[in-house]
Structures are given as structure tokens and as C-alpha cells.
Amino acid sequence: MILSGLKAWAFGMESRPLANFPAEVSGNDRTITEKEPLAWTPAVHLSAANKADFGLQSLVATHNLHQSDLFTDSALIDLLDRFPRQHLYALSMGTDPARIENRLALHDGVSGAELLRAVKNGRLWLNATQVDTADRRYRELIDHLYAQLAAQVPGFYPLASRGTLLISSPRALVYYHADGPASALWHIRGRKRIWIYPALDGRYIRREFLEDIFAGVRHEYLPYESAYEEAAVSYELGPGQWATWPQNAPHRVTNLDDVNVSLSTEHFTPQTRRRSQVYVANRFFRTRLGLQYLSAREDGPLALAKTVIHRLARKGGLDRVKVARHKPRLRVDADAPGGVVALDDPGSSNGFHP
Ligand SMILES: [Fe+2]
DSSP: OHHHHHHHHHTSSOOOOOOOOOSOOOOOOOOOOOOOOOSSOOOEEOOHHHHHHTTTSOEEEEEOGGGSGGGSHHHHHHHHHHSOGGGEEEEEOOSOTTSOOOEEEEOTTOOHHHHHHHHHHSOEEEEETTHHHHOHHHHHHHHHHHHHHHHHSTTOOOOEEEEEEEEEOTTOEEEEEOOSSEEEEEEEESOEEEEEOOTTOTTTSOHHHHHHHHHTSSOSBOOOOGGGGGGOEEEEEOTTEEEEOSTTOOEEEEEOSSOEEEEEEEEEOHHHHHHHHHHHHHHHHHHHHOOOSOOOOOSSHHHHHHHHHHHHHHHTTOOOOOOOOOOOOEEEOTTSGGGEEEOSSOOOOOOOOO
């Protein structure tokens, strides 16, 4: 009983911030009006092989989100006009997947229609984060998706989920990176290619980088080498397809020749939370006590002990972390080349992951 109580406390529902978004973005907070419930039912289709692979191997399956009227131009414009702008991020990027050149763009005062026009004419990536808290239809949609996954995948028990709507330009890209949470990409409009690399393999992501990503002290972008392609699985996604991969598997994305709309979801299970806790604890012992190469095993007494000690240390103020921040360098301008113009005083910037 004591052990189970300790485990619940150590590996419990409380979580650290798992995604970092720039603090210094401007925007107009607007009141989100309640929308009518979904008039259509989202559906997820998994083959028998998909059900066996879920969470363990990369896979592509099908859904019906592209049949919803939630993702038409007029619906996207309406969403963007109502969206809490502090949760909306606009990024411009370079063209070389090996050279990270993300630049954050301000969008205060830019209407939804102008944002969409900038995406169509320029080279931008819009991340409408926490879309499920901004519009309850998205919450309902994501609940449907995960309820269907839980019903179809034996042993899958999602405790929580969240979503980001991605609206991006033709030929826009997302650099090689790894996310802390387990995730899935539900593709709705346009075509894109995703490359997925082995998870938890030191040849493709250093252990300490993943610890730092879990702790929120570094952004998810990772050094990339073209030699990694030998180990990649690659899919071209069209409307009605979705992909998922093992938690923390590095991946990168490039849009083809049209505007893309996708829903990115993240889900949390007892297993994903345990991994997060163990990696954050290992980082604490590495950075504060110089203990290298600690086991990444996620169960057993050692994992529990490390997590308990780390949580106590954190509560005692011994593991204060500085969350990575970014400053905008651009402003969205639908009439400008690339859909952005430079700010007069850009400040500094680092990579930023959608
Ligand atoms: Fe990602």
C-alpha cells in the first residue's frame, strides 16, 4: 500500500510543462464563443497490424476528419479570428533540413483571413496550440479520436490529450526534432511527407538532449545528418490519413505543393508520464550531482527512488529550471514575400518547434 501510494505520488498525474512556447509574443486576446457540438462523428480506422504496432512502431492509418466542415477556409478564418492569440504561433523557416532557421513572427492585428492568405502566398507555419481549449468542438473531436483508439488498441489507456491545429504553406518544413509526449499527426488538407527515425537510439538523439526536452530547458530541434536517412521510415500523407510513431522518435516534415492543414495530438498514459519523470530525474542527477549514464529504465525500485528523490528536491527548490524562451523577429504580412516582414528591433532568436 505504501509502495503503491509512493508510486502514485512519484509517477502521478502532476506533470511538468512538456512543451515550450515563446513568452514574448504579442496578440489580441479575444473571447472564444461557444460553438455548436460536432454535427458529425470522427472515425478512426486501424488494421489488425496497426493495432499491434500502435506506440511501438511507426504506422499510417485512416480517419475521416477531412470530411468535416471544421477545416474549410471559412472555418479556419473564423477560428483564427476568435483564437486566443497568445496561443497562436507563426513561424518562418529556411529550406535546408540540416540548418535550423526558424523565425517567430508577430501576428497581432492580423485578421484570420490575412493569416490564411499569408500562409497561401508565403512560407509560414501556423500553430494554433491548445486548440481543444479554445473551441470545444476540437475537444470533442479529440475525445472521439482517443476513445476510438482506446477501444481498438489493447492496453491503450490515455489519461489526457491535447491538440494543436497546424496550418502551413506549400513547401514549408519542420526540422528534425523529438517531442516529449507521445503524439499523432492527423492529416486533413494538402499533402506532406514525414520522415521518422528510431526512438531512444543514441545514434539519432543524445540521451541528455531528450532529458533536456522533457525538462523544458531546450527546444525539441536536434542536430541532423543526411546519413540518418538510412534508418528513416517515410510516408507521404494525404487527406484522411494519420501517422503515429513510438514516443520520442525523432521526425521531420516537408509539405508538398499545396497548403496543408493537420491536427497534431499528444496523449499521456501512465507509461508516458513515467518516462517523463525518469528522464527529468536523470537530468537532475546529471546536472546537479554529475551522475552520468543513469539507467533509463522506467519501472522498478531504482526508477521509483530516483523519481521520489527528484520530486522532493524539486519541492525543496533544488531543481529550478530556466525554460527556453524566444523572441519574435518578424511580423506576418500577407502582401510581403514569404508572408512576413522583419521587425525593426528583432532581438535574439533560437530554434522553435511547432
Ligand atoms: Fe513533432
